[in-house]
Structures are given as C-alpha cells and as structure tokens.
Amino acid sequence: MINRISFLVFLILIIAFAFLVGGSFPYLLLFIIAIMLIYSYNSINKINKNLLGIYWSDKDKVEKDEYAEVNYKLYNSGLLPLPYAIVEDGIPERLSKDGQNQKVFFIKPYEAKNIKKRFKCKHRGFYEIGKVKITTGDIFGIIKKEFVIKDDLFITVYPKVYKLENFNIEGKDFYGSLSTNQKHYEDYTSIKNLRKYQYGDSLKRVHWKVTAKKNELIVKNYEVSANAQIRVYMDFELNKFLKDKEGLIEEKVAECVISIIHFFLKEGIESELITYTEKKIEIHGKDSGEFKYFLETLARIRPKSNINMGDVILHQSRILPLGTTIIIVTPKVDKKILSSSLTLKKMGYNLVFVVVGDFKNDKTHNENIDILNKMEIITYKLDIEDNIKHVLR
Numbered sequence: 001m002i003n004r005i006s007f008l009v010f011l012i013l014i015i016a017f018a019f020l021v022g023g024s025f026p027y028l029l030l031f032i033i034a035i036m037l038i039y040s041y042n043s044i045n046k047i048n049k050n051l052l053g054i055y056w057s058d059k060d061k062v063e064k065d066e067y068a069e070v071n072y073k074l075y076n077s078g079l080l081p082l083p084y085a086i087v088e089d090g091i092p093e094r095l096s097k098d099g100q101n102q103k104v105f106f107i108k109p110y111e112a113k114n115i116k117k118r119f120k121c122k123h124r125g126f127y128e129i130g131k132v133k134i135t136t137g138d139i140f141g142i143i144k145k146e147f148v149i150k151d152d153l154f155i156t157v158y159p160k161v162y163k164l165e166n167f168n169i170e171g172k173d174f175y176g177s178l179s180t181n182q183k184h185y186e187d188y189t190s191i192k193n194l195r196k197y198q199y200g201d202s203l204k205r206v207h208w209k210v211t212a213k214k215n216e217l218i219v220k221n222y223e224v225s226a227n228a229q230i231r232v233y234m235d236f237e238l239n240k241f242l243k244d245k246e247g248l249i250e251e252k253v254a255e256c257v258i259s260i261i262h263f264f265l266k267e268g269i270e271s272e273l274i275t276y277t278e279k280k281i282e283i284h285g286k287d288s289g290e291f292k293y294f295l296e297t298l299a300r301i302r303p304k305s306n307i308n309m310g311d312v313i314l315h316q317s318r319i320l321p322l323g324t325t326i327i328i329v330t331p332k333v334d335k336k337i338l339s340s341s342l343t344l345k346k347m348g349y350n351l352v353f354v355v356v357g358d359f360k361n362d363k364t365h366n367e368n369i370d371i372l373n374k375m376e377i378i379t380y381k382l383d384i385e386d387n388i389k390h391v392l393r
Contacts, residue, residue, distance in 0.1 A: 040138035043080050044145050047136060050078030051085075051107075053149035055130045062121050064160045064251065070153070072115040072132055074107065082107040083139045087115060090131035090148075094123050094247070095157065121157045123247055124254060126300050129153050158299045159251070162259040162388040169230075169325050169352050169378065194218050229321065230264045232257055234275035235309040235330035235337075236301070248384045249331050252356045254298050257329050259388050260354075261285070261294050273297075274316070276307040310336030317344055325350045331357055333368040345375060353379040354392070360385075 014033060018026035057070040072089060076082060085105045091098070096119035105113050115132075130153025137144040194207055197217030205219040234257045241250055257273065264271045265288045273283045273294055281301065283294055309330060320326070326349050330337065333355055341351055353372055359381060372379045382391050 036140055037142065040140055040142045043138050044136070044143050046078050046080055047076075047082055048145065048147055050076060050080070051082070051134065051149065052077055053132055053151055055132075055151040055153045057129065057153060057155060060154065061156045061158065063158050064121060064124050064255070067118060067120050068155060069116065069118045070129055070155075072117070073112055074105075074115070074132070074134075074149070075112040076107045076109060079109050081109055082136055084136060085113075086135040087113075088133040088135075089115065089117050090129055090133065091117065091119055092127050092129075094125065095127045095129070095155075096120055096122055121155070123251060124157045124159045124299050125302075126156050127154065129155055156296075156299055158295050159254040159258045161262050161295075162255065162392075164259055164263040164389060164392055167260060167263050167392050169327070169350065194220060229324045230269055230271045230327060231316075231320065231324055232260055232271065232273050232327045232329065233309055233313055234273065235328065235332075236275050236277060236303040236305075237308060238303045238306050240331045240334075241303045244331070249356055249358065250303065252382065252384050252388075253329055253331060256354055256356060256382060256388055256392070258294060258298050259392065260327060260329070262288075262291060265291050265294075274312065275301070276312070277301045277304045308334070308336050310334065310338070310340040313337075314340040314343060317347060317349070320349065322348055323350075325352065327352045327354065329354045329356065331355070333372065335368075338368055338371060341372065341377060342375060345377060351377045353377060354382055355379060356382045357384070359383045 011033065014026065014030050018030055052075045054073045054075070055070065057068055059066075059068045062068050070089075070091070072087075074085070074087065083106065085107055087103050087105060089101055098119045101117070103115060107113055130151040132149050133146065134149060135144070135146045194210060195218070197206065197219050207218045207220050210218040234253060236253075244250055261271055261273060265285050268287055270284075270286050272285075273281070275281050281297060283297055285291065285294060309328065313326065313328065326344065328337065328341075328351070330353070333353065341353075344351055353369075355369055360383065369379055369381065380391055382388065
C-alpha cells in the first residue's frame with residue numbers, strides 16, 4: 001500500500017517543476033523517483049515470494065488450562081534484505097489472551113528468525129495456529145504491505161476432565177447433604193466388596209453377619225447393573241449464554257458433562273449424550289474405550305441454536321425405557337424445562353439436574369431451583385469457581 005497522498009503530491013510538484021523550469025536536473029530527479037518506485041514495487045513482490053515460514057508445536061492435543069508452545073521460523077530465501085518485518089503471531093484470542101504479540105525484525109538475505117511462543121490454553125476448541133501476519137515495506141518507505149504466511153498447524157483443546165470418585169444420582173438434596181447412598185445403577189444380586197457404614201447408607205445394604213462378627217456396621221457395595229442406562233442432556237441453548245462474555249459458564253457446562261460421562265463409562269454404565277448446536281448431536285458409549293468420541297465432540301462444539309432442552313427431553317421420553325436416569329446439565333432452569341421435568345417425574349423417570357452459573361453475581365436462578373427441590377428432584381448447584389470434583393460427589 002502506497003502512502004498515496006504524500007507521494008502523489010510530491011510527484012506532481014516535481015513534474016510541474018520540470019515543465020516550468022526546464023533543464024536536466026528536474027528531469028534527473030523525476031527519473032530517480034521513477035527508478036525508486038519501480039525498485040520498491042519489485043522488492044516488495046520478491047520479499048513476499050521469498051519469505052518462507054515453517055511452524056511447529058510441542059503438542060497438538062492438550063486439556064484446557066494446560067500450556068502449549070509453538071515455534072515460528074521465518075526464512076528469507078532471497079538476495080534482498082527485509083528492511084523491517086513486524087511479525088504478529090496467529091494465536092487466536094479465544095485460545096489465549098496472551099496471543100497476537102508483535103515483534104520487529106531486520107532479516108538479512110538467507111537469514112532465519114525464530115519466534116517461540118508459550119501460552120495457556122483457556123478455552124476448549126479446535127484452533128488454527130499455523131499463521132503469522134507480516135507487515136513490511138521497501139527501504140525507501142514508499143510502499144507498505146501486509147500478508148499472511150500459513151503452515152498447516154492446528155491444536156485441539158479438550159475440556160478439563162475431573163476424575164469423579166463418586167456421583168450419587170439419588171439422595172443428594174439441593175444443599176449437598178447426603179440422605180442415602182443407594183444408586184439406580186447398582187445390581188443388588190451381586191456384591192462387589194464390603195465397607196464400613198457411612199451416614200446415609202440404607203439399612204438394606206447392611207451385611208448383618210459380618211456386622212455381628214466385627215461388632216460394627218458393615219455395608220455391601222454392589223456391582224454395576226448391566227441394565228443401567230444414563231442419558232445426559234447438555235443444554236446449549238444460545239440465548240442462555242448471551243451474558244457469558246468470557247465463556248466461563250459454557251466451559252463449566254462442558255467440563256461438567258464430560259466428567260459425568262467419564263465417571264459412568266469408567267463404571268461400565270451405558271451412557272448417552274444428547275445436545276444441539278447447528279444440528280442434533282447424539283453420542284452413545286458402553287465403556288471407557290468409547291470415551292474418546294465424547295471428548296472429541298465436546299472439544300469442537302459451541303452453542304449455536306435456540307432449541308429448548310425442555311422440548312427435547314419431553315419428546316425423547318417416548319422412546320426412553322423406564323428406569324433410565326436423566327441428567328440435565330444447564331446454565332438456566334427455565335419454565336419449559338421445569339414443566340417437562342415435572343411430567344417426566346410423574347412418569348417414573350429418575351431426574352438429576354446440574355445447574356451451572358455465576359451464582360455469586362446472579363441470583364435469578366434460585367427460584368426455579370427451589371421448585372426442583374420441592375419436586376424432590378436431585379439438583380446440584382455448580383458455581384463457575386467451584387471444583388467439579390468437590391460438588392458432584
């Protein structure tokens with residue numbers, strides 16, 4: 001790009017001076033300017049062709065909040081030097097707030113410059129990081145040009161997986177106090193092991209013979225039932241994330257869902273994830289070997305539609321076998337979800353809610369959560385600053 005105003009004004013003045021005054025000097029000056037202009041155009045075009053980029057990173061797959069390092073190598077393969085090169089790395093702002101830093105270089109012929117960038121991956125997603133924006137110009141400052149040098153380099157950031165030690169889908173009330181440890185997904189005909197009694201354990205779990213021998217209450221842990229089924233509905237309705245400017249609630253929802261899925265697949269419980277972005281997404285898994293499909297999907301999707309989850313779960317209830325546990329992870333309990341939940345509760349389904357939000361600054365959630373409580377629907381409140389492992393237990 002030429003600084004047209006100043007250059008054209010100067011050129012017009014030289015031409016006018018040459019015609020009005022005459023003589024060899026004005027025409028010599030005009031000739032020199034023409035040579036400078038031709039050289040500037042040619043040098044910029046050659047710089048654009050001769051500047052090459054090779055990029056690599058230490059990782060191509062990371063978990064959210066992990067660090068990654070990318071290296072950019074710029075090589076001037078031509079005879080002409082780069083008078084200056086303003087180099088701006090191509091780290092997307094969503095990936096890292098430390099991205100898009102500028103550095104200025106003078107690059108000699110056949111010289112390489114290396115740029116190393118280490119950054120913290122703040123949001124899950126699939127990102128292109130193999131591009132660098134170059135701003136340069138000719139030696140006379142007549143022409144300025146911007147261009148991008150690309151190389152195939154991508155990084156996948158997965159949602160953070162919290163290794164849940166337990167997740168009671170029955171018996172936890174809104175405040176997190178334990179009233180029973182009985183689980184829908186246990187097979188009461190097959191004992192896994194024995195342990196000491198804990199507050200809230202059902203008396204049906206007590207192993208009376210061992211209790212009599214040891215003179216303390218001993219309860220039975222059961223094997224996972226082969227018939228247990230878990231359905232996790234992730235509420236990605238776009239309208240519910242409009243105030244989530246930093247994406248903190250969105251990230252927490254995804255982390256919560258993937259941690260729950262990980263827990264049940266690890267236990268060998270058949271699990272299914274249903275959500276909507278541009279289209280319906282439905283993933284099914286039977287064991288931890290299929291966890292990667294859930295992980296890959298949750299790394300790449302974002303809220304993009306306004307399909308209400310209350311309508312979805314009510315519609316799908318027609319095909320759900322009785323006894324299925326329905327887990328709804330949502331940033332907001334709206335009236336439709338509330339109404340649908342009441343219907344499903346009456347039909348005999350076991351419902352669990354995980355409500356994610358900025359509860360310290362937003363108190364609007366509490367009314368509908370209280371209604372879920374009164375309906376005796378298990379509800380977890382998960383603040384954006386909470387450790388998922390400490391809440392879902």
